[in-house]
Structures are given as structure tokens and as C-alpha cells.
Amino acid sequence: MTPAKQVIADAIPGSKKQDPILRVDGLRREFGGLVAVDIAHLEVQRGAITALIGPNGAGKTTAFNLMSGFDTPTNGTSEFDGVDITGVQGHELAQRGMVRTFQLTRVLTRLTVLENMMLGAVGQIGEKPWTSPFRFLWTKQEDEIRERSEALLKRFKLDHVAGEYAGNISGGQRKLLEMARALMVEPRLVMLDEPMAGVNPALKQSLLGHVKNLQSEGMSVLFIEHDMDMVHEIADWVVVMAEGRLIAEGTPDQISSNRAVVDAYLGEHQGTSFLEDA
Amino acid sequence: MNWELIFSNAVYVAFSSSAAAYALIAIGINVHIGYTGLLNFGQAGFAAAGAYGMAIPLATFGWHWTAAIGSSIFFAILLALLLGAPTLRLRSDYLAIVTIAAAEIIRISMMSVRFTWLTGGTDGKKGFADFLVDSNPFGDNRYQFFAQSVNGYSLYITIIGWILVAIFGSLVYFMMRGPWGRVLRGIREDETAVRSLGKSVTKFKMQSLVLGGVIGAVGGIILASEKQSAQPMEYGTTLTFFAFTIVILGGLATARGPIIGAVIFWFILQFVDNVLEQATRNEVVPTWVVNGNNFGQVKFILAGFALALLVVFRPQGIYGNKREMSFDSR
Numbered sequence: 374m375t376p377a378k379q380v381i382a383d384a385i386p387g388s389k390k391q392d393p394i395l396r397v398d399g400l401r402r403e404f405g406g407l408v409a410v411d412i413a414h415l416e417v418q419r420g421a422i423t424a425l426i427g428p429n430g431a432g433k434t435t436a437f438n439l440m441s442g443f444d445t446p447t448n449g450t451s452e453f454d455g456v457d458i459t460g461v462q463g464h465e466l467a468q469r470g471m472v473r474t475f476q477l478t479r480v481l482t483r484l485t486v487l488e489n490m491m492l493g494a495v496g497q498i499g500e501k502p503w504t505s506p507f508r509f510l511w512t513k514q515e516d517e518i519r520e521r522s523e524a525l526l527k528r529f530k531l532d533h534v535a536g537e538y539a540g541n542i543s544g545g546q547r548k549l550l551e552m553a554r555a556l557m558v559e560p561r562l563v564m565l566d567e568p569m570a571g572v573n574p575a576l577k578q579s580l581l582g583h584v585k586n587l588q589s590e591g592m593s594v595l596f597i598e599h600d601m602d603m604v605h606e607i608a609d610w611v612v613v614m615a616e617g618r619l620i621a622e623g624t625p626d627q628i629s630s631n632r633a634v635v636d637a638y639l640g641e642h643q644g645t646s647f648l649e650d651a
Numbered sequence: 652m653n654w655e656l657i658f659s660n661a662v663y664v665a666f667s668s669s670a671a672a673y674a675l676i677a678i679g680i681n682v683h684i685g686y687t688g689l690l691n692f693g694q695a696g697f698a699a700a701g702a703y704g705m706a707i708p709l710a711t712f713g714w715h716w717t718a719a720i721g722s723s724i725f726f727a728i729l730l731a732l733l734l735g736a737p738t739l740r741l742r743s744d745y746l747a748i749v750t751i752a753a754a755e756i757i758r759i760s761m762m763s764v765r766f767t768w769l770t771g772g773t774d775g776k777k778g779f780a781d782f783l784v785d786s787n788p789f790g791d792n793r794y795q796f797f798a799q800s801v802n803g804y805s806l807y808i809t810i811i812g813w814i815l816v817a818i819f820g821s822l823v824y825f826m827m828r829g830p831w832g833r834v835l836r837g838i839r840e841d842e843t844a845v846r847s848l849g850k851s852v853t854k855f856k857m858q859s860l861v862l863g864g865v866i867g868a869v870g871g872i873i874l875a876s877e878k879q880s881a882q883p884m885e886y887g888t889t890l891t892f893f894a895f896t897i898v899i900l901g902g903l904a905t906a907r908g909p910i911i912g913a914v915i916f917w918f919i920l921q922f923v924d925n926v927l928e929q930a931t932r933n934e935v936v937p938t939w940v941v942n943g944n945n946f947g948q949v950k951f952i953l954a955g956f957a958l959a960l961l962v963v964f965r966p967q968g969i970y971g972n973k974r975e976m977s978f979d980s981r
Contacts, residue, residue, distance in 0.1 A: 443843070467849030479844035481837045483975050492837050495849045497830045502858050505829030506822060515830065538974065558849055 380418045380610040384623030387414035393452075394419040394562050394593045395440065395471075400449035402432075402439055409435045410446075410617045417562070422584065422594040424604045424625075427614035428638055433597045434476060436614065437566055441473040442466045454561065468495050472560040476567045476597075478547040482540030486531055486550060489539050490522035491515075493557025522557065529553040529583065545576040552583060563587055565596035569603055581607055601629065613637065652933060657925040659797035665918035668805060668877040671812025672698075673917065675870030676890065677897040677909035678819055682863035684895070685904035686827055688839030689860060690743045693734070693750030694867045694894050696757045699886035700726040701868025702875035703761060703770065709779035711769060716782040720872070727868035730757075731861040739856045754891065761883040773883060780879035783808070805877065812873045816910055819866050824906035826862075835859055836904070896958060902968030911969055919957050924950045 382388045393416035402410040410432040417423050427433050438444035440451060442463035450459040453471055467473075481489050497518070498504055499511030526532045529549045534542050539550060548568065555563060568584065569577050584607055587594050598604050604611060604625055611628040613621040615637040621628060628634055664670065676698050683689040704723035708714040714722070734753055738746040761770045770776055789803030801809075826832055834855050837845040842852045875881040893916065901912025927946040930936045941949045967973045 441847075443846070462851075464846045464849050464851050467847060472849075473847055475844070475847070479841045479847075481840035481844060483840055484833070484836055488833055488836075491830075492833050492845070492850075493848045499830035500834055500850075502826060502831050502862060505827075505831030506825035508825075508829065511830060541974075554848065 380421050380423075380624070382416075382418070382610070382622070384621075384627045386612075386619035386622050387412075388416070388622055390416040390418040392419045393417055395451070395453055395595070397440060397451040398449060400436070400439055400451065401447050402435055402444065403447045408617055410439060412436060412449075412614075412617075412619055415612065415619060417593065417595055418610060419593050420588065420591065421609040422588050422596070422607055423610045423612060424608035425595060425597045425612050425614065426599070426601070426604060426628075427620075431614040431637075432617040433614055434566060435617075437473065437564060437597060441471065441564055443473070467558055467560075470559065470561040471564070472555045472558040472562070473564040474551045474555055474566055474568065476570065478544070478551050480539040480542075480547045480550055480554075482538060484539055485535065486526065486537055486539050486542065487519070487522055487535040489550060489554050490526060490557055491518050493554045494518045494521070495558055518557075525553045525556055528586075530579075545572050548572055548576070548580065549583075552580070556587075560592060562593045562595065565594065567597050567599070569598060569600060577603070605629070652926075652929050652935065653798070656798040657922065657929060659799040660925055661918050661922035663796050663799045663801065664921035665914045666809070666813070667917070668809040668812040668873055670913045670917040671809060671816050672870045672873035672877070673893060673897060674816045674910045674913035675812075675819060675873060676867045677870075677894045677901070677913055678816070678823055679863035679865070679867035679870065680891075680894045681898045681903065681905075681909045682823060682835075682859055682866065685898060685908075686832060686839060687835045687856060687859040688743065689739075689856060689863075690747035691750045691860070691863065692747045692888075692891055693752070693754030694863075695886045695888060695890040696750065696754030697727050697730060697864040697867035698871030698874060698890060699754070699757045699761065699881075699883075700730045700864075701871030702881040702886070703776060704868065705872050706771075706776040706779040706875055706881040707769060709782070710776060719779070723868055723872055724865055727865045728861050731864040732857070735857045735860045739853050739860070751888065751891075754886070754888070758883050758886050761881075761886075770883075771881065775878075775880040775882040776875075777880045779881075780876060783876055784879075808873065808877045811876075815869055815873065819869065820906060820910055823862075823866070827904075827906065831855075831858075839904075898968075900958065900961060900968055902971030905968070905970040908968055908970045915961075915969070916958070920950070920954045923954045923957070927953075 382390050395417040397412060397415045400410060400412040425433050435444065439446045442461055450457065452458060453469065458466060498514050504510050523532065526535050531546060531549055531553065534546065552568065568580055572580065584594060608625055611623060611625050612619060613628060613634050620633050620637060621631045623631065676694055679697065680691060680694045683691040701723045704726035705719045708722045709716060709719040734749055738749050762773050764772060784804065787804050787807040789806050792803045794801045794806060834845060834850050838852055838855055846852045874885060897912035897916045898909050900915055901908030927941055927950055931941055931943050931946050967976045
């Protein structure tokens with residue numbers, strides 16, 4: 374077990390981090406009259422595991438979509454690793470090292486597990502229609518990609534199903550495959566949308582281990598989670614959203630004693646918005 | 652009943668230039684629907700773009716045949732870009748609607764009286780096949796295939812057609828085997844996932860639409876060359892649906908599927924046609940079942956039934972993988 378890295382920052386929403394890998398400003402998404410996300414400022418610390426929590430409908434996934442370029446914000450700017458990425462599309466962000474997974478796993482069912490992995494590598498020479506038919510152009514790179522895929526599959530204990538169609542493997546294995554496949558992109562920031570949802574306790578532990586591994590390999594992790602125990606176990610820093618806004622930030626311990634968070638989850642102030650008395 | 656003629660004619664048609672043209676059109680549609688999951692219901696439009704794109708410059712403007720074939724491919728690419736640009740970012744149903752409409756627009760425009768000088772109207776565009784007639788090495792001779800006689804020109808186009816099928820069939824096979832084909836198959840399964848892995852999905856879909864469209868256009872060229880006439884009625888929705896049937900028959904997303912599918916499809920259609928024709932002529936079946944006037948319709952009923960049986964008992968097609976059918980693609 375690697376000791377959790379310290380995130381030295383103030384425990385207030387939108388606080389400055391020492392070395393942010395991701396920074397968003399005035400991020401806002403409206404669906405008609407509804408404001409789904411309205412984040413004034415958020416910084417995600419490099420090298421840390423940051424959890425994004427909040428009650429259902431808080432706008433976590435929408436915020437995720439906005440940050441990863443899968444949805445266009447109504448307003449707002451964002452910066453990844455010091456470079457402005459406002460308006461950059463999702464696939465381009467992935468190429469630049471910001472990869473995401475999905476709440477409902479998205480494996481490519483009629484491709485084999487190995488093909489799912491190999492597809493994930495970026496900068497493939499053979500991905501042009503005019504290079505694809507000529508094997509000699511890309512065979513060397515393909516071998517390297519295959520080796521890397523097989524190594525990752527081994528690490529995620531999927532090597533025995535490498536030749537199976539991804540549609541034939543179990544739900545838990547799909548979760549693992551999706552995470553492993555994301556690593557083929559060689560990301561610097563991994564964004565996981567509820568990686569532990571709907572998996573059994575044993576697999577949860579294994580997924581936890583994999584997430585921690587990402588950190589020890591130098592990647593930054595931002596993940597959405599519901600289970601506070603999980604958050605306590607692996608997160609260095611927690612960001613809490615409710616009603617589309619950030620309501621709290623801090624270490625897991627600070628968050629579990631935060632009144633606004635408890636209110637948001639338990640609905641103590643029923644019928645009134647907790648933002649009003651903040 | 653002349654069974655030798657029935658069989659030799661059905662086999663001839665199964666390997667005729669029409670079958671080769673349909674095989675090409677089906678190879679194109681297989682790139683779209685089979686490998687990429689693009690719902691293109693307007694493949695006939697691409698075939699028409701190919702046929703008229705060659706016929707008009709040759710017959711009306713006196714271009715060299717190489718330039719005319721270039722024009723044919725140019726129009727197929729242009730059509731793919733026009734159809735793809737507004738629709739490929741949207742859900743797949745939109746492409747289906749736009750393609751079927753575009754194909755009909757092309758066909759009806761070609762029939763337009765106002766442009767008869769250019770398109771040949773309902774009679775079709777003729778007078779472009781001189782370069783083929785002149786280069787035909789078989790001359791006007793007739794060749795005998797069992798009870799079926801074949802003229803030299805048809806034989807020539809048939810050979811060209813199947814050579815093109817071999818070229819484009821293997822091109823698609825090799826392209827799909829490489830990393831590019833892997834991305835297309837990934838898009839077919841879940842384009843959002845592929846996007847999250849850093850692929851520009853829209854670009855790949857456009858490339859697929861262009862490739863399949865161009866192959867469809869080549870099919871259209873063969874279709875027009877055989878008859879030495881580009882006939883607007885030939886490029887109706889029936890052509891698209893025949894091509895779909897061929898692909899499903901042979902096996903979606905298989906390289907050999909559309910080729911063997913075209914052969915089987917045309918064999919069944921022609922075999923049923925011949926049997927009915929002979930049966931009515933020799934009064935083997937009572938006329939209240941089928942007579943000389945309605946056997947054309949009855950042919951399609953029976954052929955449709957036979958094809959339906961094939962699909963029921965072999966849903967994955969001839970070369971398809973049954974395991975792929977066993978789970979939902981979502």
C-alpha cells in the first residue's frame with residue numbers, strides 16, 4: 374500500500390492547488406431553463422486521487438462530460454496541464470492524455486478483449502484507409518501494441534479471456550476491461566465515472582488496487598463515487614457537488630464532518646436549498 | 652421441361668456481369684452497414700452517380716474514358732461528402748433517411764424531361780460504350796455455356812466485372828484486417844467508447860462512407876456498361892434492398908459474403924424464374940396457380956420465401972459467425 378499523497382490546500386470549494394493538472398473556470402451547462410452544472414472554479418491536483426461525490430442528480434456526470442469534452446458547456450473555460458482546452462473535442466483530449474470511462478460500461482461487444490485493448494492505442498500508423506491494407510507499414514507497431522495490451526490484460530487478470538468476444542465476458546470483467554483499455558491511451562489524467570458501481574466486494578478490492586496503482590505510476594485520477602467507505606479508502610481529496618455546484622472540498626476526514634455535505638446527503642433541510650444558508 | 656436450359660441459364664446469370672455489379676454494390680454496402688454500422692439505404696444513389704458520372708461525360712461531352720471513370724468516382728465521393736457532412740454527427744437513423752431520399756432524388760432527376768438532352772430521360776443514357784465495344788477482344792462471336800449461349804460483349808463485361816469484384820473484395824478484406832478496420836468495427840459497436848479512446852469518429856465514418864460509395868459507383872458502371880445504357884429505373888430502392896439481401900445472405904462484415912451472396916441471390920432468382928416460365932409454357936402447373944402473365948410476381952414471392960428460409964435457418968449468413976449473433980450489440 375502506498376501512503377496517500379498529501380494534497381495541501383484549503384478545505385473550501387474552489388480552493389487553489391499547488392500543482393493542478395486540470396483547472397476549470399465558470400463551467401456552466403444549461404438544459405433549457407435548468408442549470409445542471411455551475412462550477413465557479415475547480416482545480417484537480419496532479420498525482421492525487423480526487424473523488425467527486427454528491428447526491429443523485431448533483432450534476433457529477435454532466436460535469437464529467439463537460440470536462441472530458443463529451444458535452445459542450447454553455448459557458449466556461451478549462452485548462453489541462455497548463456494548456457487551454459476550452460472547446461477541444463473529447464477524442465482530441467484523449468489523445469492529449471485525458472481519458473475517461475463511463476458509468477455504464479461501454480465495451481465493444483463483437484470485438485475480442487484483445488482487440489478492445491489494441492484499439493485504445495493512440496497514434497497508430499495503420500489507422501488510415503490508405504495504410505491499413507499494407508501490413509508491412511504497421512506490423513512492427515502492431516506487435517508493440519499487442520505486447521502492451523497483453524501486459525495490461527495480465528495485470529488486470531484478463532489474459533485468459535483475451536480471445537473472447539467482449540460481449541461474452543462478465544460485468545465485472547467488463548469494468549476491468551474498460552479501465553485497462555483506458556490505460557492503452559497512456560493518459561496523464563484518468564477520469565472514472567463510478568468505477569465501483571454494481572461490482573461485488575471482492576472485485577471492488579481489486580479495482581481499488583488498480584486505481585491506487587495508477588497513482589503510483591504517476592497518473593492523476595478523478596473519479597465519481599457514491600460509497601463513502603470507498604472514498605475514505607483511496608481518495609486523497611474529495612470534491613462534493615450538489616445541485617450543480619461545488620459545496621465542499623477537503624480530505625475525506627474533513628468532508629465526513631462537513632455539515633453542508635451531511636445536509637446534502639441526508640436532506641436535513643428538507644424543502645429548502647442548503648445553498649441558501651451557506 | 653428443359654432442365655439443362657433451366658440450370659445452365661440460372662448458373663450463367665449467377666455469374667453474369669449483373670451479378671458482378673450487384674456483388675460490387677453489396678461490397679460497398681457491407682463496408683457501411685456490416686463493418687461500420689452506417690445505415691445507408693441509398694446505395695442505389697451511389698451506383699447511379701457511378702453510371703451517369705461516366706455515361707454523361709463520355710456521350711455528351713466526348714471525354715476520354717479514363718477521365719469519365721475519374722468523373723464517376725469524383726461524383727461518388729462528392730455524394731458521400733454531401734450526405735455525410737450533415738448526418739454523421741447525428742444518430743444513425745438520420746443517415747438512413749437522408750440516403751434513401753438522396754437516392755430517389757438522383758433517380759427522379761435523371762428521368763426529368765427537362766434534362767433529357769443530358770441524362771437521356773426515362774429511356775436512359777446511351778452512346779457511351781464505344782470504348783468498351785472497341786476494346787472487346789471477343790468480338791461478335793457467340794459462346795456456348797451448356798444450353799446457354801453468351802455473346803462476346805457480355806462475356807467481356809462479365810470478365811471485367813469479376814476482376815473488379817476480386818480487386819475491391821480483396822481491398823476491403825485487407826483494409827478491414829488492419830487497424831483502420833478495427834476502428835470501424837469499434838464504431839459499429841459503440842462510437843462513444845471509440846471516441847473516448849481518442850479516435851475522431853466522424854472522420855472514420857466519412858472515410859467508410861466514401862469507400863463504400865465509390866465501390867457502389869463501380870458497380871453502377873458495370874451495370875450500365877452491360878446494357879450500354881444507364882437506365883434510371885435500374886437505380887431504384889429495389890437495387891438497394893437487393894444489395895442488402897445479398898449482404899445478409901452472404902454474412903455481414905465478412906469479405907467473401909457479398910460476393911457469394913450475389914451469386915446465390917441471382918441463382919435463386921433466375922432459377923425460380925426459369926422453372927416458372929417453363930412450367931407455365933408447358934402447362935405443368937394449373938393456370939389458376941400461375942400463368943404466363945403473372946409468373947413475374949410469383950417469382951418474387953417464391954424467391955423471397957426461399958431467401959427468408961435461408962435467413963431463418965442461417966441468420967448469420969453463409970460466412971457469418973454465429974457467435975456474433977448470440978449477443979446484442981449494445
